[in-house]
Amino acid sequence: MASIEKRLRHGNTTWLARWRDLDGKQRKRSFPRKLDAQRFLATVEADLVRGTYVDPNDKTIFRDYAEAWRAAQVHRPTTRAHVETNLRRNVYPYFGDRRMVSIRPSEVQAWVSKLSTAPGALSASTVQVVHGIVASIFKAAIRDRKVASSPCEGTRLPRKLPREVVPLDTAVVETLIEKIAPRYRALVVLGAGTGMRQGECFGLTLDRIDLTRRTLRVDRQLVLMPAKPAFLAPPKTSASHRTIPLPRVVADELAEHIRQFPTTHSDGLVFTDGDGRALRRTAFSRLVWRPLVTVAGAPHGTGFHDLRHYFASLLIRHGESVKTVQNRLGHATAAETLDTYSHLWPDSDDRTREAVDTVLTLTQRQPHPAGNDQR
Incomplete structure (x- = not known):
């Protein structure tokens, strides 16, 4: 049963919100205003009813969850090694020791920017791959109710410039x-x-x-x-x-x-x-x-x-x-x-010209005599 308690400590008043999560475990969180506590509890109760509840105090560390996620994936050996290398080199130094619920979209955007522009910057395609790995981890975390939303949503990624294949002679x-x-x-x-x-x-x-x-x-x-x-x-x-x-x-x-x-x-x-x-x-x-x-x-x-x-x-x-x-x-x-x-492949414009020229054969038009222009 959710409840709100008034607390007075060192002359300061706080409001303690209490509730039970999906496992029946009691949770609590304090607020400086009663209205804030009421609004928070209303959101929690609605999420519990919808089945979208996420513990706001979840202490899951990104590295721990990512390693568990990686171990559960059905990857080819080369893909498994590729994912491990990218997490170790390009993700864990930034987010490895952070709580998952604390990672913000602005921080993900700053991370992508740093990967793209810092000395030894990664190529645009590699940045897209690394970001995709992190996005997949957060997508799984949403299903596991570790986070309410993914901080990877809406990230602006560097564009991979098109490169035409030039075959060898x-x-x-x-x-x-x-x-x-x-x-x-x-x-x-x-x-x-x-x-x-x-x-x-x-x-x-x-x-x-x-x-x-x-x-x-x-x-x-x-x-x-x-x-x-x-x-x-x-x-x-x-x-x-x-x-x-x-x-x-x-x-x-x-x-x-x-x-x-x-x-x-x-x-x-x-x-x-x-x-x-x-x-x-x-x-x-x-x-x-x-x-x-x-x-x-x-x-x-x-x-x-x-x-x-x-x-x-x-x-x-x-x-x-x-x-x-x-x-x-x-x-x-x-x-x-x-x-x-x-x-x-052969240019379609050339094929269009050739198709018409091959079939529609006309006698070459003779120029009109000077001064005999028929209008």
Whole structure:
């Protein structure tokens, strides 16, 4: 039963509001005015009836709740590591020791601004991801009645500037293939000739290749976690599971690679380092890829993922549909494909002109004789 008591202490009058929460536990809060106590109790009682009650004195610390939330999520290993790293580096230093009910929207906005502008600022896309993690935590806290509302609502986030994919020239791709060490030649051909992601290429095993039918099954990728051995796991999304038709040039390179560098890896990995171990992204980038980009004269910042863009541009150039490109790349939706590569499809203005010019053929009009202008 809710009640209000008058308290007199050291000559000061306060009003103590008492109520019982959803668990039957008695709560209390003091106010300098009776009217404030009455209004507060009215709100509490209404929230209890609606089932939206939140303890205003809840002492749950953000870090404690976030860690419990993180442990309960059904995440892929890489996503789990990604979330843990972002919380530890970019969130806990600001909000880790704060009570959840004390975090204000203005503080979240100031935090986002600092992440975006401070020395070593994060990119706009990374800030959006980190803010999304915190927003998800508060959304769960609302369901658990730890907070009444999310301080992440209405946050103004930095805008990610659109960046058009500029595919590599075929001459550059051929130079990369020519200049790379023989052990990794087929790896570059595979990336350029199938559009597979780097983790999918690194995780390719012998039993997923059918050289007779010239097909390749993608249903795993190589996952690398800090301080842990590499392991095979499902690919990025369910749409990433796909069977890829192998062009002759790719099939021939794979066959030659398997002949020259027979695998000794326990999982049958096709591509390994000189010691027969699984390739690690950081080591491969430092020791193989970045030096190769320099030697080949490729554009600054060229990454292995650019081979995927090159493959997509080849399909588009040869008239493949959006659906085919989506399936070959393993995109979740056609919208994802269009968002990335729409600028590479033939311009609709040119097709409109060509359609009319092809069908509507008129005799070229002769100019009227001077002075014989018919109006």
